[in-house]
Amino acid sequence: MLRKSIVSLAVTSSLVFGMTAAYAAANPSDHAFDNKIVKRIKVDNIYKTIELLSKEPRVAGTPAEDKAVEYIAKQFKSFGYNTEIQPFEMFQYTSPTTVELSVDGFVDTDFAPDSFTYGANGDVTGELVYIGLGGPDDVDGLDLSGKVALVKRGSYTFAEKILNAAGAGAEAVILFNNTSGGINGTLGEPSDGYVPAVAIGRDLGEQLADRLAAGEGLTAHVKIAGAKVERQTSHNVIATKKPNPNKDTGQIVIVGAHHDSVEGGPGANDDASGTATVLELARVLSNMPIDTELRFITFGAEENGLVGSYAYAESLTEDEIDRIVAQFQMDMVGSRDAGELIMYTVDGEKNIVTDLGAAAGARLSGVVNYGQEGRSDHVPFAELGIPSALFIHAPVEPWYHTPEDTIDKISKDKLQQVAEIVGAAVYQIARPDTPALKNARVAPKPVDYEFEERELE
Numbered sequence: 001m002l003r004k005s006i007v008s009l010a011v012t013s014s015l016v017f018g019m020t021a022a023y024a025a026a027n028p029s030d031h032a033f034d035n036k037i038v039k040r041i042k043v044d045n046i047y048k049t050i051e052l053l054s055k056e057p058r059v060a061g062t063p064a065e066d067k068a069v070e071y072i073a074k075q076f077k078s079f080g081y082n083t084e085i086q087p088f089e090m091f092q093y094t095s096p097t098t099v100e101l102s103v104d105g106f107v108d109t110d111f112a113p114d115s116f117t118y119g120a121n122g123d124v125t126g127e128l129v130y131i132g133l134g135g136p137d138d139v140d141g142l143d144l145s146g147k148v149a150l151v152k153r154g155s156y157t158f159a160e161k162i163l164n165a166a167g168a169g170a171e172a173v174i175l176f177n178n179t180s181g182g183i184n185g186t187l188g189e190p191s192d193g194y195v196p197a198v199a200i201g202r203d204l205g206e207q208l209a210d211r212l213a214a215g216e217g218l219t220a221h222v223k224i225a226g227a228k229v230e231r232q233t234s235h236n237v238i239a240t241k242k243p244n245p246n247k248d249t250g251q252i253v254i255v256g257a258h259h260d261s262v263e264g265g266p267g268a269n270d271d272a273s274g275t276a277t278v279l280e281l282a283r284v285l286s287n288m289p290i291d292t293e294l295r296f297i298t299f300g301a302e303e304n305g306l307v308g309s310y311a312y313a314e315s316l317t318e319d320e321i322d323r324i325v326a327q328f329q330m331d332m333v334g335s336r337d338a339g340e341l342i343m344y345t346v347d348g349e350k351n352i353v354t355d356l357g358a359a360a361g362a363r364l365s366g367v368v369n370y371g372q373e374g375r376s377d378h379v380p381f382a383e384l385g386i387p388s389a390l391f392i393h394a395p396v397e398p399w400y401h402t403p404e405d406t407i408d409k410i411s412k413d414k415l416q417q418v419a420e421i422v423g424a425a426v427y428q429i430a431r432p433d434t435p436a437l438k439n440a441r442v443a444p445k446p447v448d449y450e451f452e453e454r455e456l457e
């Protein structure tokens with residue numbers, strides 16, 4: 001799971017209401033279908049895969065990730081899946097070691113300048129010019145050659161402001177806040193068009209702007225050194241099984257997890273647990289009759305900002321997006337020290353994935369609640385309008401993202417429960433007797449269960 005601080009797609013907390021939904025009784029034959037899945041699941045397979053994958057951290061773009069990717073692909077192939085390794089580019093940014101700003105006439109002032117993620121290095125001294133919000137109109141006709149642009153936050157992205165100023169010839173940019181506090185900003189991606197830029201607080205920025213407006217000439221000195229952008233390649237592993245062409249509803253269901261881990265963390269639970277469960281469900285479903293295309297995917301670079309799942313989502317055609325009826329994401333599904341199983345959607349609303357999960361839970365082991373949370377690979381799918389949900393135990397264990405995320409803290413009971421619920425839910429759509437969800441608009445019928453919204457802690 002992605003740590004909170006690098007989630008730019010802020011999922012705001014909403015009012016939480018207790019919800020109760022009563023549904024018609026389950027079709028008794030659903031239990032028989034569940035059993036086909038449940039009796040095939042071998043939790044020792046999942047456990048052994050976690051043990052193997054968590055021998056070392058699997059940081060995206062490193063040889064350790066490559067090794068995991070090869071192992072996963074080999075497993076998928078051995079189950080008879082059409083298997084693709086999908087490469088994608090990512091950037092590793094190293095923050096600068098030096099970030100300095102001084103302005104003549106502000107002798108003892110500590111501007112406490114901050115840098116921007118993906119910002120450029122440089123050492124610039126030049127006349128300070130205030131260009132307002134730094135939009136295209138603000139720089140239109142200006143010649144800022146050799147100058148340092150002072151820009152206020154707002155209306156445009158940081159990157160747009162810097163590129164606009166640089167386009168007019170500015171050699172550096174000082175960006176000040178429009179509210180109290182500091183700016184912990186990112187430019188989103190690297191660009192050769194950037195000039196060195198620093199961020200400062202509102203009060204000092206307004207003082208600079210006021211003195212320039214009063215006709216005073218100010219010279220600024222901006223220095224940024226040590227920043228580094230490295231281009232790296234990470235990979236998704238995609239295993240596909242198509243239904244018999246005579247019984248093809250045209251639907252696609254995706255079951256995903258992320259195989260990368262954070263630096264220094266062996267990631268037994270985060271997310272070797274989800275990856276290993278994806279592999280086991282792929283094995284279990286490999287010989288089952290289906291009328292729905294199944295895609296089992298392990299994503300790379302989740303911990304770098306959902307980079308792999310965004311790359312995969314971007315690679316989908318409109319036709320595929322239309323046909324994907326559900327995406328199940330399993331992230332951190334085996335910790336002995338985490339809370340209960342919860343299904344999280346990006347908008348906090350239940351959908352076909354949570355309905356199927358809750359129904360399977362009710363048939364197999366009890367209530368599964370839902371709540372609102374992003375922070376994993378279900379987000380890019382939700383943004384495409386695809387019903388998706390994150391299956392995770394919450395609250396998460398204390399050693400999440402630490403070297404202590406190791407195999408000894410993995411619970412086979414937790415793994416078994418998640419594998420059964422997700423496996424049964426997937427099979428309820430994928431098996432040939434259930435009508436196509438889209439065409440018939442028939443949601444499988446859960447037994448009575450209560451939905452309660454939960455926040456991830």
Ligand SMILES: [Zn+2]
Pocket residue numbers: 001002003262270303401
């Ligand atoms: Zn994580």
